[in-house]
Amino acid sequence: MIDFTLTEEQKSCQKLVREFAQNEIAPTALERDAEQRHDPQIVSKYFGIGLLHYAVPEKYGGAGLGSLEGCLFSEELAAKDAGVAACLLGNILGLTPFLIAGSEQLKEELLPGHCSGPNLAAFCLTEAEAGSDVTSLRSTAKAGGEEFVINGTKRFITNGGVANLYSVFASEDLSLGHRGISAFVVPAGTPGIHHGKKEDKMGQRTTDTREVIFENVRVPARYRLGQGRDGFKISMMTLDESRAGVGAGAVGIAREALEAATAYSKERVQFGKPIAAQQAIQFMLADMAMKVNAARLLCWHAAWLHDHGRRNTMESAMAKCFAGDVAMQVTTDAVQILGGYGYMKEYHVERYMRDAKLHQIFEGTNQIQRVVIARQLLEA
Ligand SMILES: Cc1cc2nc3c(=O)[nH]c(=O)nc-3n(C[C@H](O)[C@H](O)[C@H](O)COP(=O)(O)OP(=O)(O)OC[C@H]3O[C@@H](n4cnc5c(N)ncnc54)[C@H](O)[C@@H]3O)c2cc1C
Numbered sequence: 019m020i021d022f023t024l025t026e027e028q029k030s031c032q033k034l035v036r037e038f039a040q041n042e043i044a045p046t047a048l049e050r051d052a053e054q055r056h057d058p059q060i061v062s063k064y065f066g067i068g069l070l071h072y073a074v075p076e077k078y079g080g081a082g083l084g085s086l087e088g089c090l091f092s093e094e095l096a097a098k099d100a101g102v103a104a105c106l107l108g109n110i111l112g113l114t115p116f117l118i119a120g121s122e123q124l125k126e127e128l129l130p131g132h133c134s135g136p137n138l139a140a141f142c143l144t145e146a147e148a149g150s151d152v153t154s155l156r157s158t159a160k161a162g163g164e165e166f167v168i169n170g171t172k173r174f175i176t177n178g179g180v181a182n183l184y185s186v187f188a189s190e191d192l193s194l195g196h197r198g199i200s201a202f203v204v205p206a207g208t209p210g211i212h213h214g215k216k217e218d219k220m221g222q223r224t225t226d227t228r229e230v231i232f233e234n235v236r237v238p239a240r241y242r243l244g245q246g247r248d249g250f251k252i253s254m255m256t257l258d259e260s261r262a263g264v265g266a267g268a269v270g271i272a273r274e275a276l277e278a279a280t281a282y283s284k285e286r287v288q289f290g291k292p293i294a295a296q297q298a299i300q301f302m303l304a305d306m307a308m309k310v311n312a313a314r315l316l317c318w319h320a321a322w323l324h325d326h327g328r329r330n331t332m333e334s335a336m337a338k339c340f341a342g343d344v345a346m347q348v349t350t351d352a353v354q355i356l357g358g359y360g361y362m363k364e365y366h367v368e369r370y371m372r373d374a375k376l377h378q379i380f381e382g383t384n385q386i387q388r389v390v391i392a393r394q395l396l397e398a
Pocket of ligand 1: 140141142143144148150173174175176177219222227376381382383384385389
């Protein structure tokens, strides 16, 4: 049988994050967006409720929770500020290669320290010439004695300037294409790490997104993850794991836009009655609600598969892609329902629309998700 009931623990965590988002994130969302400001105080407070490192096993100082819980948190956080959600969940994205492929010794060495405070991680894969085509990355990792020397520039990195730990993908042998890529964990204090300027973004402006430059960065050989030259696989496994949560963030934005549009339609009177009395508006709201629910179920299913040890490459791509498209459609419709007011910043829905757009681009564009889905279908 299928049971969609959340456990009591999941419900109480969801409530905790919903209240946190309502009380600590929502009141300042507009001004943070306008100022394009990352807020370390929110990170500290979120650490304070014990969920910043939710996916890290308890023995290393995390909360030991799974992907489904990640979806719950992502939806609640993104509903109030998708940029803050990207920052907080970006920590888990940055840690995931490490959790998947780090040695026990390395985890014991680095994770308890990271998890003991409001520390953030960042996932450094994208480069100027390597966006959708990750195999074109030019960053290098040269082995020498007991260490690796990393050189390269990573672009559009979430938490780029504020992370304490980076997972970095670099090639040990560029002639081998994706078979030469290795994954590394690099503490932010390592000499040779520089930050580019903060990107001026359309949406999700409250995340620190920037270039991270690695210039002769020396890390001990044990900081290489996995067996070496398996970095491409580690990066794909990471994205399989994270995409359900990214989709859930899109669900959060869409849910909030739907709620705003529903409330407004009941208040706004034109032609002597609320616009909600018009069937044209009712049908828009009904379509929006169907899409939000369907997107949420796709995300939960992809997360459930992961939490039950099942491969979810196709389902997580479906979840991320569908939810991202839904967020774009629903937020656009919400702006439409609010009419001219929807176009004004103080009504928030234009921000949801700008924030939603990123969900069709990052963690692999929605075209690339369709490539992944089609490949899985055709190879089956
Ligand atoms: C705000 C933000 C935060 C980000 N955070 C991170 C991060 O933390 N870490 C990280 O590593 N990266 C991050 N990224 C990078 C993001 O994952 C890439 O931008 C994304 O994968 C697309 O790469 P690109 O921008 O180079 O676009 P391109 O790959 O140049 O794509 C341009 C267009 O061509 C299309 N296209 C390309 N190839 C194909 C194909 N084979 N079939 C069909 N269409 C195709 C794309 O869908 C897109 O529409 C972030 C990006 C942004 C904007």
